[in-house]
Amino acid sequence: MSVKAWRLVAVAVVVMLGACSFPSLEDEPDTGRASGTVTRALKDVERFWGEHFPEVADGQAFEPVRGGYHPYTENDPPPACGGQQAGYEPNAFYCPGDDFIAWDAQTLIPSLEADYGPALVGVVMAHEYGHAIQARIGPANQRTVVLEQQADCYAGAWLADVLAGRSQAFKKLTAEQLDTTVAGLLLLRDQPGTPAAAEGAHGNAFDRIRALQEGVEDGVGQCAKYRASNLPVTEVPFSTREEAASGGDLPYDDAIQALATDAQEYWTRTYPQLTGEQWRRLPVQAFEAGSPPSCSRPDASAGGAAFYCADGDFAAFDTTELGPQLHERIGDYAVGMLLGDLFARAAQDRRGAETRDRAGQLAVDCLAGSWTNDILTREDQDTLRLSPGDLDEAVSALLAFGRASDGGGPTAFDRIASYRSGVLEGLSACRA
Ligand SMILES: [Zn+2]
Known part of the structure:
Protein backbone atom coordinates (compact mmCIF):
# COMPACT_ATOMS: atom_id res chain seq x y z
CA MET A 1 0.00 0.00 0.00
CA LEU A 231 -9.55 -14.33 -16.40
CA PRO A 232 -9.62 -11.59 -13.79
CA VAL A 233 -6.04 -10.88 -12.75
CA THR A 234 -5.68 -8.61 -9.75
CA GLU A 235 -1.93 -8.54 -9.53
CA VAL A 236 -1.20 -4.87 -9.09
CA PRO A 237 1.82 -3.62 -10.99
CA PHE A 238 4.27 -1.27 -9.42
CA SER A 239 3.19 2.16 -10.54
CA THR A 240 6.65 3.58 -10.91
CA ARG A 241 10.15 2.28 -11.13
CA GLU A 242 10.90 4.08 -7.88
CA GLU A 243 8.10 2.29 -6.14
CA ALA A 244 9.52 -1.01 -7.31
CA ALA A 245 13.08 -0.06 -6.44
CA SER A 246 12.64 1.76 -3.18
CA GLY A 247 9.55 -0.05 -1.90
CA GLY A 248 9.07 -0.79 1.77
CA ASP A 249 6.10 -1.18 4.05
CA LEU A 250 4.60 1.95 5.47
CA PRO A 251 5.83 2.30 9.05
CA TYR A 252 3.39 0.73 11.50
CA ASP A 253 2.07 3.93 13.09
CA ASP A 254 1.72 5.64 9.74
CA ALA A 255 -0.05 2.61 8.31
CA ILE A 256 -2.61 2.59 11.10
CA GLN A 257 -3.22 6.28 10.79
CA ALA A 258 -3.54 6.24 7.00
CA LEU A 259 -5.78 3.18 7.03
CA ALA A 260 -8.08 4.33 9.84
CA THR A 261 -8.48 7.74 8.21
CA ASP A 262 -9.24 6.15 4.88
CA ALA A 263 -11.73 3.66 6.32
CA GLN A 264 -13.53 6.45 8.14
CA GLU A 265 -13.69 8.48 4.94
CA TYR A 266 -14.88 5.48 2.93
CA TRP A 267 -17.76 4.67 5.27
CA THR A 268 -18.74 8.32 5.58
CA ARG A 269 -19.05 8.40 1.80
CA THR A 270 -20.71 5.05 1.22
CA TYR A 271 -22.69 4.11 4.33
CA PRO A 272 -25.64 6.27 3.24
CA GLN A 273 -25.91 3.99 0.17
CA LEU A 274 -26.60 1.08 2.48
CA THR A 275 -29.11 2.66 4.82
CA GLY A 276 -29.89 6.21 3.76
CA GLU A 277 -28.42 7.34 7.07
CA GLN A 278 -25.25 9.23 7.84
CA TRP A 279 -22.18 7.45 9.18
CA ARG A 280 -21.23 8.34 12.74
CA ARG A 281 -17.49 8.61 13.17
CA LEU A 282 -16.18 5.34 14.61
CA PRO A 283 -13.50 5.93 17.26
CA VAL A 284 -10.70 3.35 17.16
CA GLN A 285 -9.06 2.74 20.53
CA ALA A 286 -5.63 1.28 20.97
CA PHE A 287 -5.04 -1.04 23.88
CA GLU A 288 -2.16 -3.01 25.34
CA ALA A 289 -2.21 -6.77 24.92
CA GLY A 290 -4.40 -8.28 27.61
CA SER A 291 -5.93 -4.98 28.75
CA PRO A 292 -8.89 -4.27 26.49
CA PRO A 293 -11.21 -1.37 27.30
CA SER A 294 -14.40 -2.55 28.93
CA CYS A 295 -17.31 -3.47 26.76
CA SER A 296 -20.35 -5.42 27.86
CA ARG A 297 -20.69 -7.46 24.69
CA PRO A 298 -17.62 -7.12 22.46
CA ASP A 299 -18.05 -8.33 18.89
CA ALA A 300 -14.66 -9.93 18.71
CA SER A 301 -12.30 -10.58 15.88
CA ALA A 302 -8.81 -12.07 15.99
CA GLY A 303 -9.61 -14.16 19.05
CA GLY A 304 -10.62 -11.10 21.08
CA ALA A 305 -7.50 -9.05 20.34
CA ALA A 306 -9.69 -6.77 18.25
CA PHE A 307 -13.38 -6.00 18.62
CA TYR A 308 -16.22 -3.68 17.81
CA CYS A 309 -18.21 -2.53 20.84
CA ALA A 310 -21.77 -1.62 19.88
CA ASP A 311 -22.91 -0.26 23.23
CA GLY A 312 -19.79 1.88 23.64
CA ASP A 313 -19.87 2.74 19.93
CA PHE A 314 -16.15 2.23 19.34
CA ALA A 315 -13.69 -0.24 17.88
CA ALA A 316 -10.54 -1.33 19.66
CA PHE A 317 -7.54 -3.48 18.95
CA ASP A 318 -4.37 -4.65 20.59
CA THR A 319 -1.67 -2.36 19.24
CA THR A 320 1.21 -3.84 21.18
CA GLU A 321 1.10 -7.46 20.00
CA LEU A 322 -1.54 -8.18 17.38
CA GLY A 323 -1.04 -5.05 15.29
CA PRO A 324 2.76 -5.12 15.17
CA GLN A 325 2.77 -8.86 14.51
CA LEU A 326 0.43 -8.55 11.55
CA HIS A 327 2.47 -5.66 10.24
CA GLU A 328 5.86 -7.27 10.69
CA ARG A 329 5.04 -10.81 9.75
CA ILE A 330 2.59 -10.22 6.93
CA GLY A 331 2.71 -6.57 5.92
CA ASP A 332 0.90 -3.27 6.14
CA TYR A 333 -2.26 -4.46 4.43
CA ALA A 334 -2.73 -7.20 7.02
CA VAL A 335 -3.34 -4.31 9.39
CA GLY A 336 -5.69 -2.97 6.70
CA MET A 337 -7.61 -6.25 6.79
CA LEU A 338 -7.96 -5.98 10.56
CA LEU A 339 -9.16 -2.38 10.48
CA GLY A 340 -11.38 -3.16 7.51
CA ASP A 341 -12.95 -5.96 9.53
CA LEU A 342 -13.66 -3.67 12.49
CA PHE A 343 -15.23 -0.93 10.40
CA ALA A 344 -17.24 -3.49 8.46
CA ARG A 345 -18.44 -5.03 11.72
CA ALA A 346 -19.66 -1.58 12.79
CA ALA A 347 -21.36 -0.97 9.45
CA GLN A 348 -23.08 -4.35 9.56
CA ASP A 349 -24.26 -3.82 13.14
CA ARG A 350 -25.37 -0.26 12.52
CA ARG A 351 -27.50 -1.33 9.60
CA GLY A 352 -29.27 -3.66 12.01
CA ALA A 353 -27.82 -6.88 10.68
CA GLU A 354 -26.24 -9.79 12.52
CA THR A 355 -22.45 -9.95 12.69
CA ARG A 356 -21.89 -12.99 14.86
CA ASP A 357 -23.46 -15.89 13.01
CA ARG A 358 -22.01 -17.46 9.91
CA ALA A 359 -23.90 -15.33 7.38
CA GLY A 360 -23.16 -12.21 9.42
CA GLN A 361 -19.44 -12.93 9.49
CA LEU A 362 -19.40 -13.50 5.73
CA ALA A 363 -21.28 -10.22 5.19
CA VAL A 364 -18.68 -8.45 7.34
CA ASP A 365 -15.91 -9.91 5.16
CA CYS A 366 -17.70 -8.74 2.01
CA LEU A 367 -18.08 -5.23 3.44
CA ALA A 368 -14.38 -5.18 4.33
CA GLY A 369 -13.68 -6.23 0.74
CA SER A 370 -15.84 -3.39 -0.58
CA TRP A 371 -13.46 -0.90 1.02
CA THR A 372 -10.54 -2.61 -0.74
CA ASN A 373 -12.54 -2.42 -3.98
CA ASP A 374 -12.89 1.32 -3.44
CA ILE A 375 -9.15 1.72 -2.90
CA LEU A 376 -8.46 -0.25 -6.07
CA THR A 377 -10.93 1.56 -8.28
CA ARG A 378 -11.12 5.17 -7.03
CA GLU A 379 -9.91 7.86 -9.35
CA ASP A 380 -7.88 9.74 -6.79
CA GLN A 381 -4.98 7.39 -6.28
CA ASP A 382 -3.08 9.95 -4.25
CA THR A 383 -4.82 9.15 -1.00
CA LEU A 384 -4.08 5.47 -0.62
CA ARG A 385 -3.00 2.97 -3.18
CA LEU A 386 -2.44 -0.76 -3.06
CA SER A 387 0.96 -2.17 -3.90
CA PRO A 388 1.79 -5.57 -5.32
CA GLY A 389 1.18 -8.15 -2.64
CA ASP A 390 -1.38 -6.20 -0.64
CA LEU A 391 -4.28 -8.46 -1.56
CA ASP A 392 -2.20 -11.45 -0.58
CA GLU A 393 -1.53 -9.79 2.74
CA ALA A 394 -5.27 -9.46 3.29
CA VAL A 395 -5.75 -13.14 2.50
CA SER A 396 -2.87 -14.09 4.77
CA ALA A 397 -4.35 -12.02 7.57
CA LEU A 398 -7.68 -13.79 7.21
CA LEU A 399 -5.87 -17.10 7.42
CA ALA A 400 -3.89 -15.89 10.42
CA PHE A 401 -6.79 -14.57 12.50
CA GLY A 402 -9.92 -15.86 10.80
CA ARG A 403 -9.39 -19.58 10.65
CA ALA A 404 -12.04 -22.12 11.40
CA SER A 405 -12.44 -23.10 15.01
CA ASP A 406 -14.60 -25.64 16.72
CA GLY A 407 -17.29 -23.02 17.20
CA GLY A 408 -18.93 -23.79 13.87
CA GLY A 409 -18.12 -20.38 12.39
CA PRO A 410 -17.21 -20.03 8.73
CA THR A 411 -13.91 -21.32 7.45
CA ALA A 412 -11.20 -18.93 6.28
CA PHE A 413 -11.82 -20.65 2.91
CA ASP A 414 -15.37 -19.23 2.89
CA ARG A 415 -14.31 -15.91 4.41
CA ILE A 416 -11.72 -15.37 1.66
CA ALA A 417 -14.40 -16.07 -0.97
CA SER A 418 -16.74 -13.52 0.60
CA TYR A 419 -13.98 -10.93 1.02
CA ARG A 420 -13.11 -11.47 -2.64
CA SER A 421 -16.66 -10.80 -3.84
CA GLY A 422 -16.49 -7.44 -2.05
CA VAL A 423 -13.08 -6.73 -3.58
CA LEU A 424 -14.11 -7.63 -7.13
CA GLU A 425 -17.72 -6.37 -7.14
CA GLY A 426 -17.88 -3.67 -4.50
CA LEU A 427 -20.55 -2.76 -1.99
CA SER A 428 -23.46 -3.98 -4.11
CA ALA A 429 -22.21 -7.55 -3.63
CA CYS A 430 -22.70 -7.41 0.12
CA ARG A 431 -26.13 -8.44 1.31
CA ALA A 432 -27.26 -7.77 4.85
ZN1 LIG B 1 1.99 -25.26 -12.26
Whole structure:
Protein backbone atom coordinates (compact mmCIF):
# COMPACT_ATOMS: atom_id res chain seq x y z
CA MET A 1 0.00 0.00 0.00
CA SER A 2 1.20 3.47 -0.53
CA VAL A 3 0.10 6.98 0.15
CA LYS A 4 1.44 10.15 -1.33
CA ALA A 5 5.01 10.68 -0.21
CA TRP A 6 5.17 7.20 1.23
CA ARG A 7 6.18 4.15 -0.64
CA LEU A 8 5.18 0.87 0.79
CA VAL A 9 5.49 -2.46 -0.75
CA ALA A 10 4.35 -5.77 0.47
CA VAL A 11 6.74 -8.11 2.10
CA ALA A 12 6.73 -11.72 1.11
CA VAL A 13 3.71 -13.46 2.49
CA VAL A 14 5.51 -16.71 2.72
CA VAL A 15 7.97 -15.91 5.43
CA MET A 16 5.38 -14.59 7.78
CA LEU A 17 3.07 -17.49 7.66
CA GLY A 18 5.92 -19.82 8.33
CA ALA A 19 6.93 -17.71 11.27
CA CYS A 20 3.48 -16.83 12.42
CA SER A 21 0.83 -19.37 13.03
CA PHE A 22 1.87 -22.67 11.66
CA PRO A 23 3.74 -25.51 13.24
CA SER A 24 7.33 -25.78 12.20
CA LEU A 25 9.14 -28.98 11.54
CA GLU A 26 10.68 -30.28 14.71
CA ASP A 27 11.24 -33.86 13.74
CA GLU A 28 12.76 -35.23 10.63
CA PRO A 29 10.00 -35.56 8.06
CA ASP A 30 8.86 -39.07 7.35
CA THR A 31 9.82 -39.34 3.71
CA GLY A 32 8.42 -42.83 3.30
CA ARG A 33 4.96 -41.90 4.48
CA ALA A 34 4.96 -38.74 2.37
CA SER A 35 5.84 -40.60 -0.80
CA GLY A 36 3.00 -42.98 -0.06
CA THR A 37 0.71 -39.98 0.12
CA VAL A 38 1.90 -38.73 -3.27
CA THR A 39 1.27 -42.04 -4.97
CA ARG A 40 -2.12 -42.35 -3.33
CA ALA A 41 -2.98 -38.80 -4.43
CA LEU A 42 -1.87 -39.35 -8.02
CA LYS A 43 -3.90 -42.55 -8.28
CA ASP A 44 -6.95 -40.72 -6.96
CA VAL A 45 -6.41 -37.81 -9.35
CA GLU A 46 -6.26 -40.34 -12.20
CA ARG A 47 -9.52 -41.85 -10.99
CA PHE A 48 -10.97 -38.32 -10.97
CA TRP A 49 -9.86 -37.60 -14.53
CA GLY A 50 -11.07 -40.98 -15.72
CA GLU A 51 -14.52 -39.73 -14.72
CA HIS A 52 -14.26 -36.11 -15.80
CA PHE A 53 -11.86 -35.96 -18.76
CA PRO A 54 -14.58 -36.69 -21.36
CA GLU A 55 -16.44 -33.54 -20.17
CA VAL A 56 -13.61 -31.30 -21.28
CA ALA A 57 -12.30 -33.34 -24.23
CA ASP A 58 -15.35 -33.82 -26.43
CA GLY A 59 -16.00 -37.25 -25.01
CA GLN A 60 -12.49 -38.63 -25.52
CA ALA A 61 -11.29 -41.18 -23.00
CA PHE A 62 -8.60 -40.23 -20.50
CA GLU A 63 -5.06 -41.54 -20.86
CA PRO A 64 -2.88 -41.36 -17.74
CA VAL A 65 0.64 -39.96 -17.95
CA ARG A 66 2.88 -42.23 -19.99
CA GLY A 67 6.21 -41.25 -18.51
CA GLY A 68 5.39 -42.27 -14.97
CA TYR A 69 5.80 -40.84 -11.51
CA HIS A 70 9.28 -39.91 -10.33
CA PRO A 71 10.20 -39.04 -6.76
CA TYR A 72 13.67 -37.51 -6.61
CA THR A 73 16.29 -36.45 -4.08
CA GLU A 74 19.61 -34.66 -4.26
CA ASN A 75 21.37 -37.97 -4.82
CA ASP A 76 18.76 -39.43 -7.10
CA PRO A 77 17.78 -36.68 -9.53
CA PRO A 78 14.65 -36.57 -11.69
CA PRO A 79 14.77 -37.94 -15.24
CA ALA A 80 15.84 -35.56 -17.97
CA CYS A 81 12.93 -33.54 -19.33
CA GLY A 82 12.99 -32.88 -23.06
CA GLY A 83 16.64 -33.94 -23.13
CA GLN A 84 17.59 -31.49 -20.35
CA GLN A 85 18.76 -32.73 -16.99
CA ALA A 86 17.33 -30.57 -14.23
CA GLY A 87 19.33 -29.97 -11.07
CA TYR A 88 17.88 -30.67 -7.64
CA GLU A 89 15.18 -28.20 -6.64
CA PRO A 90 12.69 -28.48 -3.81
CA ASN A 91 9.66 -28.51 -6.08
CA ALA A 92 7.30 -30.65 -8.11
CA PHE A 93 6.80 -30.48 -11.84
CA TYR A 94 5.16 -31.93 -14.90
CA CYS A 95 7.38 -32.53 -17.92
CA PRO A 96 5.34 -31.99 -21.08
CA GLY A 97 7.94 -33.39 -23.49
CA ASP A 98 8.13 -36.76 -21.78
CA ASP A 99 4.72 -36.73 -20.06
CA PHE A 100 5.84 -37.44 -16.51
CA ILE A 101 5.39 -35.97 -13.05
CA ALA A 102 8.33 -35.60 -10.64
CA TRP A 103 8.60 -34.30 -7.09
CA ASP A 104 11.14 -33.65 -4.41
CA ALA A 105 10.67 -36.57 -2.04
CA GLN A 106 13.52 -35.42 0.17
CA THR A 107 12.40 -32.02 1.42
CA LEU A 108 9.38 -30.41 -0.21
CA ILE A 109 6.73 -33.09 -0.03
CA PRO A 110 7.64 -34.41 3.45
CA SER A 111 7.68 -30.84 4.78
CA LEU A 112 4.33 -29.97 3.22
CA GLU A 113 2.77 -33.09 4.62
CA ALA A 114 4.23 -32.56 8.08
CA ASP A 115 3.26 -28.89 8.24
CA TYR A 116 -0.02 -28.76 6.33
CA GLY A 117 -1.30 -32.30 6.05
CA PRO A 118 -1.76 -34.85 3.27
CA ALA A 119 -4.54 -32.93 1.50
CA LEU A 120 -2.07 -30.20 0.51
CA VAL A 121 0.18 -32.85 -1.03
CA GLY A 122 -2.90 -34.00 -2.93
CA VAL A 123 -3.61 -30.47 -4.16
CA VAL A 124 -0.01 -30.05 -5.33
CA MET A 125 -0.17 -33.29 -7.27
CA ALA A 126 -3.59 -32.46 -8.70
CA HIS A 127 -2.13 -29.13 -9.84
CA GLU A 128 0.76 -30.88 -11.61
CA TYR A 129 -1.66 -33.33 -13.15
CA GLY A 130 -3.60 -30.32 -14.36
CA HIS A 131 -0.61 -29.48 -16.55
CA ALA A 132 -0.77 -32.99 -17.98
CA ILE A 133 -4.42 -32.35 -18.82
CA GLN A 134 -3.42 -29.11 -20.55
CA ALA A 135 -0.86 -31.05 -22.58
CA ARG A 136 -3.72 -33.30 -23.72
CA ILE A 137 -6.41 -30.76 -24.53
CA GLY A 138 -4.89 -27.31 -24.30
CA PRO A 139 -5.30 -24.42 -24.33
CA ALA A 140 -2.05 -24.02 -26.19
CA ASN A 141 -0.13 -20.78 -26.38
CA GLN A 142 -1.63 -19.18 -23.30
CA ARG A 143 0.27 -17.04 -20.87
CA THR A 144 1.85 -18.89 -17.98
CA VAL A 145 -0.42 -17.16 -15.49
CA VAL A 146 -3.48 -18.60 -17.28
CA LEU A 147 -2.06 -22.11 -17.32
CA GLU A 148 -1.09 -21.91 -13.65
CA GLN A 149 -4.49 -20.68 -12.57
CA GLN A 150 -6.18 -23.29 -14.70
CA ALA A 151 -4.06 -25.98 -13.03
CA ASP A 152 -5.14 -24.56 -9.66
CA CYS A 153 -8.76 -24.68 -10.82
CA TYR A 154 -8.39 -28.33 -11.88
CA ALA A 155 -6.84 -29.06 -8.49
CA GLY A 156 -9.88 -27.43 -6.90
CA ALA A 157 -12.22 -29.59 -8.94
CA TRP A 158 -10.45 -32.65 -7.54
CA LEU A 159 -10.49 -31.15 -4.04
CA ALA A 160 -14.28 -30.92 -4.30
CA ASP A 161 -14.31 -34.73 -4.38
CA VAL A 162 -12.33 -34.81 -1.14
CA LEU A 163 -14.59 -32.20 0.46
CA ALA A 164 -17.65 -34.17 -0.53
CA GLY A 165 -16.22 -37.45 0.76
CA ARG A 166 -16.01 -38.90 -2.77
CA SER A 167 -12.26 -39.35 -2.87
CA GLN A 168 -11.08 -42.92 -2.58
CA ALA A 169 -7.74 -41.88 -1.14
CA PHE A 170 -8.45 -39.02 1.26
CA LYS A 171 -10.89 -38.68 4.09
CA LYS A 172 -13.33 -35.82 4.05
CA LEU A 173 -11.57 -32.73 5.41
CA THR A 174 -12.60 -30.95 8.56
CA ALA A 175 -13.01 -27.17 8.43
CA GLU A 176 -9.66 -26.76 10.19
CA GLN A 177 -7.92 -29.08 7.75
CA LEU A 178 -9.38 -27.20 4.80
CA ASP A 179 -8.03 -23.90 6.15
CA THR A 180 -4.65 -25.45 6.81
CA THR A 181 -4.59 -26.70 3.23
CA VAL A 182 -5.37 -23.21 1.88
CA ALA A 183 -2.71 -21.71 4.15
CA GLY A 184 -0.21 -24.15 2.68
CA LEU A 185 -1.26 -23.19 -0.82
CA LEU A 186 -0.11 -19.65 -0.10
CA LEU A 187 3.42 -20.94 0.30
CA LEU A 188 3.65 -22.69 -2.98
CA ARG A 189 5.53 -21.32 -5.86
CA ASP A 190 5.22 -23.53 -8.83
CA GLN A 191 8.44 -23.85 -10.74
CA PRO A 192 7.96 -26.27 -13.55
CA GLY A 193 10.98 -28.02 -14.98
CA THR A 194 10.48 -26.29 -18.28
CA PRO A 195 12.39 -23.07 -18.96
CA ALA A 196 9.26 -21.26 -20.14
CA ALA A 197 8.29 -20.22 -16.63
CA ALA A 198 8.80 -16.53 -16.10
CA GLU A 199 9.30 -15.34 -12.54
CA GLY A 200 6.16 -13.89 -11.07
CA ALA A 201 3.94 -15.16 -13.82
CA HIS A 202 2.01 -17.61 -11.67
CA GLY A 203 -0.51 -15.21 -10.26
CA ASN A 204 -0.78 -13.83 -6.77
CA ALA A 205 -2.26 -15.92 -3.99
CA PHE A 206 -5.50 -13.94 -4.16
CA ASP A 207 -6.00 -15.01 -7.77
CA ARG A 208 -4.72 -18.54 -7.27
CA ILE A 209 -7.11 -19.15 -4.39
CA ARG A 210 -9.92 -17.76 -6.52
CA ALA A 211 -9.03 -20.29 -9.23
CA LEU A 212 -8.91 -23.14 -6.70
CA GLN A 213 -12.28 -22.13 -5.26
CA GLU A 214 -13.80 -21.80 -8.69
CA GLY A 215 -12.72 -25.36 -9.39
CA VAL A 216 -14.25 -26.54 -6.11
CA GLU A 217 -17.54 -24.82 -6.84
CA ASP A 218 -17.94 -25.13 -10.60
CA GLY A 219 -15.87 -28.13 -11.65
CA VAL A 220 -13.61 -28.91 -14.59
CA GLY A 221 -15.90 -27.45 -17.25
CA GLN A 222 -15.40 -23.98 -15.85
CA CYS A 223 -11.63 -24.47 -15.55
CA ALA A 224 -11.38 -25.55 -19.18
CA LYS A 225 -12.72 -22.17 -20.29
CA TYR A 226 -9.81 -20.21 -18.80
CA ARG A 227 -8.20 -17.84 -21.27
CA ALA A 228 -6.24 -14.62 -20.89
CA SER A 229 -9.28 -12.75 -22.20
CA ASN A 230 -11.69 -13.93 -19.49
CA LEU A 231 -9.55 -14.33 -16.40
CA PRO A 232 -9.62 -11.59 -13.79
CA VAL A 233 -6.04 -10.88 -12.75
CA THR A 234 -5.68 -8.61 -9.75
CA GLU A 235 -1.93 -8.54 -9.53
CA VAL A 236 -1.20 -4.87 -9.09
CA PRO A 237 1.82 -3.62 -10.99
CA PHE A 238 4.27 -1.27 -9.42
CA SER A 239 3.19 2.16 -10.54
CA THR A 240 6.65 3.58 -10.91
CA ARG A 241 10.15 2.28 -11.13
CA GLU A 242 10.90 4.08 -7.88
CA GLU A 243 8.10 2.29 -6.14
CA ALA A 244 9.52 -1.01 -7.31
CA ALA A 245 13.08 -0.06 -6.44
CA SER A 246 12.64 1.76 -3.18
CA GLY A 247 9.55 -0.05 -1.90
CA GLY A 248 9.07 -0.79 1.77
CA ASP A 249 6.10 -1.18 4.05
CA LEU A 250 4.60 1.95 5.47
CA PRO A 251 5.83 2.30 9.05
CA TYR A 252 3.39 0.73 11.50
CA ASP A 253 2.07 3.93 13.09
CA ASP A 254 1.72 5.64 9.74
CA ALA A 255 -0.05 2.61 8.31
CA ILE A 256 -2.61 2.59 11.10
CA GLN A 257 -3.22 6.28 10.79
CA ALA A 258 -3.54 6.24 7.00
CA LEU A 259 -5.78 3.18 7.03
CA ALA A 260 -8.08 4.33 9.84
CA THR A 261 -8.48 7.74 8.21
CA ASP A 262 -9.24 6.15 4.88
CA ALA A 263 -11.73 3.66 6.32
CA GLN A 264 -13.53 6.45 8.14
CA GLU A 265 -13.69 8.48 4.94
CA TYR A 266 -14.88 5.48 2.93
CA TRP A 267 -17.76 4.67 5.27
CA THR A 268 -18.74 8.32 5.58
CA ARG A 269 -19.05 8.40 1.80
CA THR A 270 -20.71 5.05 1.22
CA TYR A 271 -22.69 4.11 4.33
CA PRO A 272 -25.64 6.27 3.24
CA GLN A 273 -25.91 3.99 0.17
CA LEU A 274 -26.60 1.08 2.48
CA THR A 275 -29.11 2.66 4.82
CA GLY A 276 -29.89 6.21 3.76
CA GLU A 277 -28.42 7.34 7.07
CA GLN A 278 -25.25 9.23 7.84
CA TRP A 279 -22.18 7.45 9.18
CA ARG A 280 -21.23 8.34 12.74
CA ARG A 281 -17.49 8.61 13.17
CA LEU A 282 -16.18 5.34 14.61
CA PRO A 283 -13.50 5.93 17.26
CA VAL A 284 -10.70 3.35 17.16
CA GLN A 285 -9.06 2.74 20.53
CA ALA A 286 -5.63 1.28 20.97
CA PHE A 287 -5.04 -1.04 23.88
CA GLU A 288 -2.16 -3.01 25.34
CA ALA A 289 -2.21 -6.77 24.92
CA GLY A 290 -4.40 -8.28 27.61
CA SER A 291 -5.93 -4.98 28.75
CA PRO A 292 -8.89 -4.27 26.49
CA PRO A 293 -11.21 -1.37 27.30
CA SER A 294 -14.40 -2.55 28.93
CA CYS A 295 -17.31 -3.47 26.76
CA SER A 296 -20.35 -5.42 27.86
CA ARG A 297 -20.69 -7.46 24.69
CA PRO A 298 -17.62 -7.12 22.46
CA ASP A 299 -18.05 -8.33 18.89
CA ALA A 300 -14.66 -9.93 18.71
CA SER A 301 -12.30 -10.58 15.88
CA ALA A 302 -8.81 -12.07 15.99
CA GLY A 303 -9.61 -14.16 19.05
CA GLY A 304 -10.62 -11.10 21.08
CA ALA A 305 -7.50 -9.05 20.34
CA ALA A 306 -9.69 -6.77 18.25
CA PHE A 307 -13.38 -6.00 18.62
CA TYR A 308 -16.22 -3.68 17.81
CA CYS A 309 -18.21 -2.53 20.84
CA ALA A 310 -21.77 -1.62 19.88
CA ASP A 311 -22.91 -0.26 23.23
CA GLY A 312 -19.79 1.88 23.64
CA ASP A 313 -19.87 2.74 19.93
CA PHE A 314 -16.15 2.23 19.34
CA ALA A 315 -13.69 -0.24 17.88
CA ALA A 316 -10.54 -1.33 19.66
CA PHE A 317 -7.54 -3.48 18.95
CA ASP A 318 -4.37 -4.65 20.59
CA THR A 319 -1.67 -2.36 19.24
CA THR A 320 1.21 -3.84 21.18
CA GLU A 321 1.10 -7.46 20.00
CA LEU A 322 -1.54 -8.18 17.38
CA GLY A 323 -1.04 -5.05 15.29
CA PRO A 324 2.76 -5.12 15.17
CA GLN A 325 2.77 -8.86 14.51
CA LEU A 326 0.43 -8.55 11.55
CA HIS A 327 2.47 -5.66 10.24
CA GLU A 328 5.86 -7.27 10.69
CA ARG A 329 5.04 -10.81 9.75
CA ILE A 330 2.59 -10.22 6.93
CA GLY A 331 2.71 -6.57 5.92
CA ASP A 332 0.90 -3.27 6.14
CA TYR A 333 -2.26 -4.46 4.43
CA ALA A 334 -2.73 -7.20 7.02
CA VAL A 335 -3.34 -4.31 9.39
CA GLY A 336 -5.69 -2.97 6.70
CA MET A 337 -7.61 -6.25 6.79
CA LEU A 338 -7.96 -5.98 10.56
CA LEU A 339 -9.16 -2.38 10.48
CA GLY A 340 -11.38 -3.16 7.51
CA ASP A 341 -12.95 -5.96 9.53
CA LEU A 342 -13.66 -3.67 12.49
CA PHE A 343 -15.23 -0.93 10.40
CA ALA A 344 -17.24 -3.49 8.46
CA ARG A 345 -18.44 -5.03 11.72
CA ALA A 346 -19.66 -1.58 12.79
CA ALA A 347 -21.36 -0.97 9.45
CA GLN A 348 -23.08 -4.35 9.56
CA ASP A 349 -24.26 -3.82 13.14
CA ARG A 350 -25.37 -0.26 12.52
CA ARG A 351 -27.50 -1.33 9.60
CA GLY A 352 -29.27 -3.66 12.01
CA ALA A 353 -27.82 -6.88 10.68
CA GLU A 354 -26.24 -9.79 12.52
CA THR A 355 -22.45 -9.95 12.69
CA ARG A 356 -21.89 -12.99 14.86
CA ASP A 357 -23.46 -15.89 13.01
CA ARG A 358 -22.01 -17.46 9.91
CA ALA A 359 -23.90 -15.33 7.38
CA GLY A 360 -23.16 -12.21 9.42
CA GLN A 361 -19.44 -12.93 9.49
CA LEU A 362 -19.40 -13.50 5.73
CA ALA A 363 -21.28 -10.22 5.19
CA VAL A 364 -18.68 -8.45 7.34
CA ASP A 365 -15.91 -9.91 5.16
CA CYS A 366 -17.70 -8.74 2.01
CA LEU A 367 -18.08 -5.23 3.44
CA ALA A 368 -14.38 -5.18 4.33
CA GLY A 369 -13.68 -6.23 0.74
CA SER A 370 -15.84 -3.39 -0.58
CA TRP A 371 -13.46 -0.90 1.02
CA THR A 372 -10.54 -2.61 -0.74
CA ASN A 373 -12.54 -2.42 -3.98
CA ASP A 374 -12.89 1.32 -3.44
CA ILE A 375 -9.15 1.72 -2.90
CA LEU A 376 -8.46 -0.25 -6.07
CA THR A 377 -10.93 1.56 -8.28
CA ARG A 378 -11.12 5.17 -7.03
CA GLU A 379 -9.91 7.86 -9.35
CA ASP A 380 -7.88 9.74 -6.79
CA GLN A 381 -4.98 7.39 -6.28
CA ASP A 382 -3.08 9.95 -4.25
CA THR A 383 -4.82 9.15 -1.00
CA LEU A 384 -4.08 5.47 -0.62
CA ARG A 385 -3.00 2.97 -3.18
CA LEU A 386 -2.44 -0.76 -3.06
CA SER A 387 0.96 -2.17 -3.90
CA PRO A 388 1.79 -5.57 -5.32
CA GLY A 389 1.18 -8.15 -2.64
CA ASP A 390 -1.38 -6.20 -0.64
CA LEU A 391 -4.28 -8.46 -1.56
CA ASP A 392 -2.20 -11.45 -0.58
CA GLU A 393 -1.53 -9.79 2.74
CA ALA A 394 -5.27 -9.46 3.29
CA VAL A 395 -5.75 -13.14 2.50
CA SER A 396 -2.87 -14.09 4.77
CA ALA A 397 -4.35 -12.02 7.57
CA LEU A 398 -7.68 -13.79 7.21
CA LEU A 399 -5.87 -17.10 7.42
CA ALA A 400 -3.89 -15.89 10.42
CA PHE A 401 -6.79 -14.57 12.50
CA GLY A 402 -9.92 -15.86 10.80
CA ARG A 403 -9.39 -19.58 10.65
CA ALA A 404 -12.04 -22.12 11.40
CA SER A 405 -12.44 -23.10 15.01
CA ASP A 406 -14.60 -25.64 16.72
CA GLY A 407 -17.29 -23.02 17.20
CA GLY A 408 -18.93 -23.79 13.87
CA GLY A 409 -18.12 -20.38 12.39
CA PRO A 410 -17.21 -20.03 8.73
CA THR A 411 -13.91 -21.32 7.45
CA ALA A 412 -11.20 -18.93 6.28
CA PHE A 413 -11.82 -20.65 2.91
CA ASP A 414 -15.37 -19.23 2.89
CA ARG A 415 -14.31 -15.91 4.41
CA ILE A 416 -11.72 -15.37 1.66
CA ALA A 417 -14.40 -16.07 -0.97
CA SER A 418 -16.74 -13.52 0.60
CA TYR A 419 -13.98 -10.93 1.02
CA ARG A 420 -13.11 -11.47 -2.64
CA SER A 421 -16.66 -10.80 -3.84
CA GLY A 422 -16.49 -7.44 -2.05
CA VAL A 423 -13.08 -6.73 -3.58
CA LEU A 424 -14.11 -7.63 -7.13
CA GLU A 425 -17.72 -6.37 -7.14
CA GLY A 426 -17.88 -3.67 -4.50
CA LEU A 427 -20.55 -2.76 -1.99
CA SER A 428 -23.46 -3.98 -4.11
CA ALA A 429 -22.21 -7.55 -3.63
CA CYS A 430 -22.70 -7.41 0.12
CA ARG A 431 -26.13 -8.44 1.31
CA ALA A 432 -27.26 -7.77 4.85
ZN1 LIG B 1 1.99 -25.26 -12.26
